[in-house]
Amino acid sequence: xxxxxxxxxxxxxxxxxxxxxxxxxxxxxxxxxxxxxxxxxxxxxxxxxxxxxxxxxxxxxxxxxxxxxxxxxxxxxxxxxxxxxxxxxxxxxxxxxxxxxxxxxxxxxxxxxxxxxxxxxxxxxxxxxxxxxxxxxxxxxxxxxxxxxxxxxxxxxxxxxxxxxxxxxxxxxxxxxxxxxxxxxxxxxxxxxxx
Amino acid sequence: xxxxxxxxxxxxxxxxxxxxxxxxxxxxxxxxxxxxxxxxxxxxxxxxxxxxxxxxxxxx
Numbered sequence: 001x002x003x004x005x006x007x008x009x010x011x012x013x014x015x016x017x018x019x020x021x022x023x024x025x026x027x028x029x030x031x032x033x034x035x036x037x038x039x040x041x042x043x044x045x046x047x048x049x050x051x052x053x054x055x056x057x058x059x060x061x062x063x064x065x066x067x068x069x070x071x072x073x074x075x076x077x078x079x080x081x082x083x084x085x086x087x088x089x090x091x092x093x094x095x096x097x098x099x100x101x102x103x104x105x106x107x108x109x110x111x112x113x114x115x116x117x118x119x120x121x122x123x124x125x126x127x128x129x130x131x132x133x134x135x136x137x138x139x140x141x142x143x144x145x146x147x148x149x150x151x152x153x154x155x156x157x158x159x160x161x162x163x164x165x166x167x168x169x170x171x172x173x174x175x176x177x178x179x180x181x182x183x184x185x186x187x188x189x190x191x192x193x194x195x
Numbered sequence: 196x197x198x199x200x201x202x203x204x205x206x207x208x209x210x211x212x213x214x215x216x217x218x219x220x221x222x223x224x225x226x227x228x229x230x231x232x233x234x235x236x237x238x239x240x241x242x243x244x245x246x247x248x249x250x251x252x253x254x255x
């Protein structure tokens with residue numbers, strides 16, 4: 001708005017204007033713009049990867065957004081379920097022998113591999129050292145921050161069944177077990193990322 | 196990340212308490228006071244301590 005006259009960019013300031021009058025500049029006030037912007041402060045992340053580096057990205061984005069007032073939802077699926085397991089460290093959990101093997105291979109945050117340069121486990125150790133040296137938060141600190149900042153954590157029902165896990169295997173802060181439809185409902189109106 | 200930690204510490208304080216944040220120049224120095232103000236906290240001062248370290252005092 002300049003001198004009370006709406007400028008080109010203000011066509012987007014009211015949600016309904018986009019649907020009905022996309023070409024017409026829509027008269028609006030700064031208050032309406034702020035309201036729409038505030039309504040859109042939502043970030044939803046689908047955490048598919050169980051790698052150390054990608055999970056660090058998930059939680060850095062999540063906590064960074066939550067710290068400046070975004071509503072944040074994180075949907076852990078498939079390999080991402082590794083990040084929200086209660087039992088840290090490798091163990092043979094699960095119903096049958098296949099899921100027990102997965103329970104061993106996916107040992108929680110402490111043993112997550114990096115997506116590249118893992119070198120049989122040396123990769124994460126090197127990156128943790130570099131992060132500590134540069135005073136960057138560790139993955140565990142980021143997960144704690146996520147819990148404190150009230151980020152909504154969800155587990156994927158389908159992946160849970162496939163990997164033989166139950167809700168009790170996850171940390172108590174996990175809000176609910178969801179499927180795709182529920183998650184899409186939750187993430188509506190905000191930004192969604194797939195990591 | 197600095198602001199995330201600041202926010203967490205601020206949430207533990209009660210109304211009227213004061214938090215001192217020691218942070219580095221560059222992005223933290225720009226982000227922390229601005230975001231604290233946007234979230235409604237009272238930024239009392241931003242001082243240079245030594246080298247690249249600065250101190251931001253925030254009142255809840």
